[in-house]
Amino acid sequence: MDFENELIPGVLIKRYKRFFVDIKLKNKIITAHCPNPGSMLKLLGKGNAVWITESKNKNRKLKYTLQIIKVDENKYCVNTHVTNKIIHEALEKKLIKGLAQFNLIKPEQKFGINTRFDFLLTNTNINKKAFLEVKSVTLSRKKGHAEFPDAITDRGKKHLENLIKAQEEGFESYMIYLIQIENCKSFGIASDIDQEYFRAFKEASEKNVKMFCYDCKFSSKGIEINNEIKILFNDR
Numbered sequence: 001m002d003f004e005n006e007l008i009p010g011v012l013i014k015r016y017k018r019f020f021v022d023i024k025l026k027n028k029i030i031t032a033h034c035p036n037p038g039s040m041l042k043l044l045g046k047g048n049a050v051w052i053t054e055s056k057n058k059n060r061k062l063k064y065t066l067q068i069i070k071v072d073e074n075k076y077c078v079n080t081h082v083t084n085k086i087i088h089e090a091l092e093k094k095l096i097k098g099l100a101q102f103n104l105i106k107p108e109q110k111f112g113i114n115t116r117f118d119f120l121l122t123n124t125n126i127n128k129k130a131f132l133e134v135k136s137v138t139l140s141r142k143k144g145h146a147e148f149p150d151a152i153t154d155r156g157k158k159h160l161e162n163l164i165k166a167q168e169e170g171f172e173s174y175m176i177y178l179i180q181i182e183n184c185k186s187f188g189i190a191s192d193i194d195q196e197y198f199r200a201f202k203e204a205s206e207k208n209v210k211m212f213c214y215d216c217k218f219s220s221k222g223i224e225i226n227n228e229i230k231i232l233f234n235d236r
Contacts, residue, residue, distance in 0.1 A: 001082055001085045001086045001089050001222050001223055001224060002221050002222035003053050003067060003082075003221065003222050004053055004055070004056075005053045005054055005055070005056065006053070006220075006221075007051040007052070007053060007067060007068070007220060008025065008051065008052050008053065008054060008064075009049065009050070009051055010023040010024055010025045010030075010049075010050050010051070010052055011023065011024040011047060011048070011049060011050065012024075012044070012045070012046060012047065012048040012049075012050045012069065013029060013046060014044075014046060015034055015040070015044050018034065018037055019033060019034050019035075019037070020032075020033070020034060020062075021033075021034040021066050023050055023052060023064070023066070030064055031062060031064075032052050032062060032064035032065060032066050033062040033064065033065045033066065034066050034078070035065060035066065035078070035079045035080060035081050036066075036078045036079065036080050036138070037080070038080070038138070038149075038150050038151055039150045039151040040069075040078060040138065040150065041139055041141075041150040041151070042071065042139070042140075042141065043069050043071055043076055043078065043138065044069075045071070048069050048070060048071055049069070049070040050066060050067075050068060050069050050070070051067050051068040052064045052065060052066050052067055053065050053067055065079065066078060066079065067079050067082075068218075074140070074181060074182040074183050075181070075182045075218050076138050076140075076180060076181050076182075077138070077180035077181075077216065077218070077223055078138055078180070080136045082223065083134055083135075083136040083178050083180065084107065084118055084119075084134055086178060086216065086223055086224060086225055087118070087119075087132075087134050087176060087178060087225070088105065088107060088119075089224070089225075090214075090224070090225040091105050091119070091121070092105065095225050096176070096212065096214070096225070097228070098174070098210065098212055099121065099130075099132070099174065099212075101123050101128075102121035102122060102123050102128075102130065103122070103123060103124055103125070104121070104122040104123075104124050105119060105120075105121060106119065106120040106121075106122075107119055109131070111131060111162060111165075111166055112162065112165070115158070115159070115162045117131040117132065117133050117159070117162075117163075117166075118132055118133050118134045119131070119132040119134070120132075121174075128172065129171050129172070130171055130172035130173065130174055131163060131166045131171050131172075131173055131174070132174045132175075132176065133159045133163060133174070133175050133176070134175075134176045134178060135148055135149075135156065135175070135176070135177050135178065136178055136180055137177050137178060137179045137180060137181065137187065137213075138150065138180055138181060139190065140181050140184055141190075144183060144184055144185045144186065145184060145185070145186045145187070145188065146177075146179040146181055146184040146186070146187045146188075146215075146229075147187070147188055147189065147190040147193075148177055148187075148189060148190060149190060149193060149194050149197055150190070150193065151193065151194070152193065152194045152196075152197070153194060153197055156194075156197055157194075157196055157197050157200045159175075160175070160197070160200040160201060160203070160204045160209070161200060161204075163175060163204055163209045164203065164204055164207050164209060167207060167208060167209060172210070173204075173208075173209040173210065174209070174210045174211075174212065175204070175209060175210070175211050175212070176212045176213070176214065177211070177212070177213040177214075177231075178213075178214055178215075178216065178225070179213065179214065179215040179216065179229060180216050180223070181215070181216075182216075182218060184215055184229065185229065185230070186229065186230050186231075186232055187213045187229050187230065187231050187232065188231065188232035188233075189201050202233075205233060211231055212228065212231075213228065213229040213230070213231050214226065214227065214228055214229060215227055215229050
């Protein structure tokens with residue numbers, strides 16, 4: 001997944017109102033769009049190196065978008081909008097072994113009355129259908145270990161509960177946690193941050209919702225899926 005335009009280096013000043021971030025570019029300070037509604041725990045230190053992109057769309061109120069923050073020599077992609085693009089590209093290229101059987105990919109598909117999953121996957125040869133939900137992982141509190149979530153997420157809990165329901169209705173159900181952090185070798189649920197999400201995760205795992213975790217490879221042009229990462233199913 002390539003970024004829309006080249007990455008521009010800068011220095012983080014502050015984030016505010018959730019979707020705004022001030023960044024120093026050379027000798028001036030600009031306001032950029034922050035495409036991440038989460039807490040961004042441990043990422044928002046003043047003086048952190050960042051990379052942004054400049055949009056060519058003249059109608060945008062903010063022409064810059066925050067893409068990457070560097071903390072302790074590791075890069076974090078904080079743009080949650082690129083997560084599904086990375087996974088969609090990986091699905092098309094059959095890079096996710098457990099999902100290579102599916103040959104029809106439909107993004108943003110409804111389930112039930114008020115749920116929307118990231119993908120509906122179909123194996124048209126045997127008419128097998130599956131729902132796939134994707135979560136962006138940008139929390140690492142211990143060297144080499146990534147965690148989700150970084151704040152209480154009722155929406156995330158609801159997704160797990162509805163993946164169970166989809167499974168009961170004859171669909172296959174999958175969850176992918178995409179670690180958008182360099183140099184993480186393991187992954188677990190941050191139960192101390194959201195105990196209810198941890199309970200839902202354990203229940204979904206026990207009811208055969210299939211869980212995958214992958215990390216990403218960073219380059220100067222973009223980000224792509226890399227290696228499958230071990231999920232630690234115990235409490236953290």
